[in-house]
Amino acid sequence: MVESDAYCIDILVQVAAANAALNSFNKELLAAHIRTCVADDIRAGNDETIEELVAVLQKLMK
DSSP states (O other): OOTTOOOOOHHHHHHHHHHHHHHHHHHHHHHIIIIIHHHHHHHTTOOOHHHHHHHHHHHHTT
């Protein structure tokens, strides 16, 4: 869009839409990870997974 000299507002709207789609995907992926991998590790006594999850959440919330 930039190379084809599209209107700046149109580009900004498209970038916002792409960001929203990625954020939605991240939420679904994180939920699935917590329900499966994290839950399984906690049940197995692998508490390091909790710290890993906390670190990931901190990165995602920057």
